[in-house]
Amino acid sequence: xxxxxxxxxxxxxxxxxxxxxxxxxxxxxxxxxxxxxxxxxxxxxxxxxxxxxxxxxxxxxxxxxxxxxxxxxxxxxxxxxxxxxxxxxxxxxxxxxxxxxxxxxxxxxxxxxxxxxxxxxxxxxxxxxxxxxxxxxxxxxxxxxxxxxxxxxxxxxxxxxxxxxxxxxxxxxxxxxxxxxxxxxxxxxxxxxxxxxxxxxxxxxxxxxxxxxxxxxxxxxxxxxxxxxxxxxxxxxxxxxxxxxxxxxxxxxxxxxxx
Numbered sequence: 001x002x003x004x005x006x007x008x009x010x011x012x013x014x015x016x017x018x019x020x021x022x023x024x025x026x027x028x029x030x031x032x033x034x035x036x037x038x039x040x041x042x043x044x045x046x047x048x049x050x051x052x053x054x055x056x057x058x059x060x061x062x063x064x065x066x067x068x069x070x071x072x073x074x075x076x077x078x079x080x081x082x083x084x085x086x087x088x089x090x091x092x093x094x095x096x097x098x099x100x101x102x103x104x105x106x107x108x109x110x111x112x113x114x115x116x117x118x119x120x121x122x123x124x125x126x127x128x129x130x131x132x133x134x135x136x137x138x139x140x141x142x143x144x145x146x147x148x149x150x151x152x153x154x155x156x157x158x159x160x161x162x163x164x165x166x167x168x169x170x171x172x173x174x175x176x177x178x179x180x181x182x183x184x185x186x187x188x189x190x191x192x193x194x195x196x197x198x199x200x201x202x203x204x205x206x207x208x209x210x211x212x213x214x215x216x217x218x219x220x221x222x223x224x225x226x227x228x229x230x231x232x233x234x235x236x237x238x239x240x241x242x243x244x245x246x247x248x249x250x251x252x253x254x255x256x257x258x259x
Contacts, residue, residue, distance in 0.1 A: 051069065223245055
């Protein structure tokens with residue numbers, strides 16, 4: 001069976017504009033171009049589109065999908081296994097949130113009592129699952145399973161007060177960093193205050209006794225080179241991530257700083 005752009009768009013549920021774009025970036029080329037200029041797609045292209053849409057549903061970026069489909073030797077099986085793991089984490093997370101909501105309703109009816117830890121369990125587990133999905137592979141390779149598992153366990157055991165403190169501290173870091181960035185000096189008092197707040201925030205999540213200046217600097221360098229972190233801090237202002245990195249290097253290199 002062969003399809004024009006409009007027909008393929010109709011059966012697949014994607015827009016003709018999307019198919020044109022996939023062609024432009026080399027993600028899904030038509031089988032041939034007809035004499036009238038129409039793009040024609042065959043069975044192979046239909047199967048490829050199905051795979052592309054599947055990966056898109058999993059949240060895989062288009063660039064990575066292209067690598068998976070067209071790079072010789074790319075381990076698609078391994079990639080699918082990792083995506084399956086992420087889906088299972090999301091499934092468990094949703095099930096926990098459902099249970100959390102059900103228990104909250106039950107508590108509101110006076111049928112049961114819900115502890116403060118239980119009230120926040122779903123949110124904490126969501127944060128852990130999101131972090132694992134986004135950064136788990138890299139941080140486990142860099143720091144080891146034992147350290148990451150200990151950090152996750154620390155988050156799970158946070159009290160309501162500790163959880164709220166961590167959220168408030170995160171907001172304070174961003175506010176202080178924003179003001180420091182506009183001052184323009186990573187060595188300024190305001191910038192160094194942001195670094196100290198950042199250290200305190202890290203210590204709320206890292207296993208006790210594992211914080212070090214070198215680890216702090218290495219993390220800051222990771223922020224500046226990883227586009228996912230750069231996107232987060234650069235939402236404050238473009239260039240803010242590298243400013244934070246420079247400020248943390250100064251902060252950690254101070255001989256008088258004693259943690």
